[in-house]
Amino acid sequence: MEALVWKDTGVETERSLQPPANNDREVLIRVRAAGVCTTDIHMIQGKLNFAKPPWILGHEMAGVVERTGAEVAGWKAGDAVVVDPVVSCGNCTYCQQGKKHLCSRGGELGTTCGQGGYGQYVVVPPSNLYRLPAGMSFVEGAMMEPLNCTMGAVDRVPRMAGAHAVVFGPGPAGLLFAQLAKVYGASTVTMVGMDNERLELGKRLGADLVVNIRSPEERKRLDDMRFDVAIEASGSPDAVRDCFALAASGGTVVLYGLSGLDRPSIVSDQVVGKDLTVVTCISAPHLWEQGIRLTASGRINVKDMVTHPVPFDDAQGVLNDILKGRFRGTKAVILHNKA
């Protein structure tokens, strides 16, 4: 099988690896689309210590059932699927509480546990599969994982209905947050960033106001505003600080981005003094189906966020561009060859 493999020397294209084998209770998936996530990039750069090379990354996947184990019911070869990458033991306290992403014996395919979608085949339990609706592309299917995580965070906001919301970071997560805030009933969404092209996309996807904080006038205008819900999706410690400062008393701050810096960025007195609620999310097992339906119905647009659907043969080059900071798109999704 073909795969992009993260090695000590960098990311390398391989074309004749042995596909993984599924057991009687597992399904072999032929991955058709795999999203490139900032988490993957940070892992390669050594900023996140989830796994060591050699490793096949990629936790955002959609594909086709290639083969089912003898004990698997409900799925057959050829079924188009979205893959939930979080695998778990099914028996521990966390799993029993519906929080399988916290399972100490589990992990995430491509990130902490098992090989991911940068390779052409992955093995998963059938409980990790969702049907890709007719009319939804594999590229959109691969976007269901970042949608799931961001949706889980918005779902925890006590009251989005009628809120003035702000989103820091017009990257893939921020663009999903802007749309989700609207779906959950926000009255206005302000999007904050430093890249005009990405902010423009934010506007097209539903942000009411965009603010480029590189502009001193726009920065000043932002500082005079207050928000019921402030969402941090950039990973910048400065944006974390801004979120707490711009949150209205009694408001909610959503922390989503990772900075990779091991130092405090929250003033706890501000949280207590303003009576703020702080929420986050790394996976929402109970919301996969809902996210897929929101996309299928057109309420969430993931298609326009994927500026770079990348054929596998070009994937190594694009990944290197991202690693070197030369990538000018919003989201890259690797397209595997069909056979």
Ligand SMILES: [Zn+2]
């Ligand atoms: Zn991701």
Ligand SMILES: [Zn+2]
């Ligand atoms: Zn468990």
